[in-house]
Amino acid sequence: MSDSLVPVTVLTGYLGAGKTTLLNRILSENHGRKYAVIINEFGELGVDNDLVVDADEEVFEMNNGCVCCTVRGDLIRILSGLMKRKGGLDGIIIETTGLANPAPVAQTFFVDDGVRARTRLDAIVTVVDAKHLLARLEDSHEAEEQVAFADVIVLNKTDLVTPEELDVVEARIRTINRFARIHRTSRAAVAIDQVLDQGAFDLARVLEREPGFLDSDEHSHSDSIISMSFEVSRPIDPEKFNAWMSTLLAEKGQDMLRTKGILAYANDDRRFAFQAVHMIADGGFIGPWAPDGERKSKLVFIGRNLNRPQLRRGFEACQAGVYQAVAASA
Amino acid sequence: MSQTTERQFLLDSRGTSRELGAFVVGAAFDRTGAVAAFALGDGTVRLTPPHPTMDWPVVEAHDGTVLAIAADARPGFVTGGDDGRFLRIGPDGTVTELARFGSKWVEHVAAFADARSGVLACSVGKSAHLFTVAGQPLKTLTHPSTVTGLALDSKGKRVAASHYNGCSLWFVAAKTDSPRFMEWKGSHTGVVLHPAADAVVTSMQENSLHGWRLADGQHMRMSGYPSKTESMSFTRSGKWLATSGAESIVLWPFFGGGPMGKAPTELAGGDNVTCTRVACHPQHEAVAAGFSDGLVALADIGTGRILPAVPPGHGAVSALAWSADGSRLALGTETGFAALIDFTPR
Incomplete structure (x- = not known):
């Protein structure tokens, strides 16, 4: 950049x-x-x-x-x-x-x-x-x-x-x-x-411009494209985020036109910018957080057949120090 | 190579160099070996003068960028540019327009000559245009997508063009024009022909090479590169294919059944710098290589010995060419540095 x-x-x-x-x-x-x-x-x-x-x-x-x-x-x-x-x-x-x-x-x-x-x-x-x-x-x-x-x-x-x-x-x-x-x-x-x-x-500017991140309850039930955003306030665990996002893009990438995010990683003072077009993702640090400002991680999806509760739960589970249990097979 | 000291580079003892002020897109020696030319991003071609101490003549060739240069079938050069023109440049700097293609770029050029005949070629979009040595249009070969590389074989009988999903091999003198289509899915970005016409090899968008053995169409896939291969060159014997795109010169064996199932030989590696250009010596089993830090070195394939020619610091090497007798090497970089190295025995 x-x-x-x-x-x-x-x-x-x-x-x-x-x-x-x-x-x-x-x-x-x-x-x-x-x-x-x-x-x-x-x-x-x-x-x-x-x-x-x-x-x-x-x-x-x-x-x-x-x-x-x-x-x-x-x-x-x-x-x-x-x-x-x-x-x-x-x-x-x-x-x-x-x-x-x-x-x-x-x-x-x-x-x-x-x-x-x-x-x-x-x-x-x-x-x-x-x-x-x-x-x-x-x-x-x-x-x-x-x-x-x-x-x-x-x-x-x-x-x-x-x-x-x-x-x-x-x-x-x-x-x-x-x-x-x-x-x-x-x-x-x-x-x-x-x-x-x-x-x-x-994308830093895009996300900063977004006023209030209004969270309506509409979801995509047809083939039409919608957009939605999520925000979490606890720092993100990079490993959890990468694992979640790579699985998500691999499984749903065809429906996901654009994904963008600004992430606050635990133990890092820099903002991490993430973006993807369909399955292809890219990311990098883009400069420090404001010293006195809130460090909220934001994620935006634009695509088809987006499942809001699933995406929200997935993103929330990427926060550092959040316990979770998942089904596993031997 | 990090242990070499500055005074060991051939540039100081046997080189002539200039700062030309624009991206060196390509370099070539003409057929006589008397003149070298450097094609630049400012549209000019710079020729080497009769005497090393004289100024390098500036030829105002293209309005824009020169995109390709090759030795002409006659003394002099042919060039293509983003002004849509295919030009012939005499050894004295005289410019003759061979063809004009409007707003389309002339991206690749090639030429061949022997005692009896010759052919000139250029590619524009999906077409490869062939001309006689006199500059008369011969034929137009059309491909399914844009031509990304053009190569004439060592006898001037066949022309290979790379494009999306493979490459096409045409006979220059065929009465009816239908190519042998070598198919492999994906974006092919350049092409080179084996000197004995044993194989054709393309570079690909996915940091790999693809080859076809011409006798039976056997596919060969050469992968493992950390970046795209932009430069490929067979040794004169056809035993080795030297390639750029790795942090060493990667040489694939084309003897004893070909490269399949074998590891390539790697030379001049170890400095974590990408090889950007290769040019095999026209007589001996040796290869000149340019790197992204500006280093140019000559590697002897048999012994693995490295002869440093130009030290790092002049910009990424973007052009490399031998004179036909192998006595001189021309090189240029993205930042406009150009040099000639003299290898004649003293």
């Missing part, structure tokens, strides 16, 4: 939601910063930038025994090529096709050592169309996953709906993803600093 890593913004959104409009707005307001833009060959509009790379969106399976582990092979090559350029880049923006599932893009930043050594996934920004989102969510898994994966959601075309309709759309977004930051706009008019350099995938 060093500053020398080039930040990468992933721009997703269904066809016609306004991705390319947002992209061109970012590029026209870039204040002299140098960005590389990676677009797919089916882009809706032209992109006005010095450095535009055509990508083929080649989604490759990894042979690591993980059924949902896919990466964008084209991105690995393109990012490696861009890192050889003289003078460096202030950022890289990847625009995906409207039908793209964001998981392979995100997983590329976990899986490939060369990519990890030089770039960091800054945020997934999803542009949605206020007028058509509800219909899209009904007929498209991809639209739902794009909302679920988002760190930032640009709720666009607000001028085409009434304020009441807009509230309904935003409430629907919140059932899928309670943790993304939502910007209401028309014509993709969102300030550049609300989209780039979010540090959102670093």
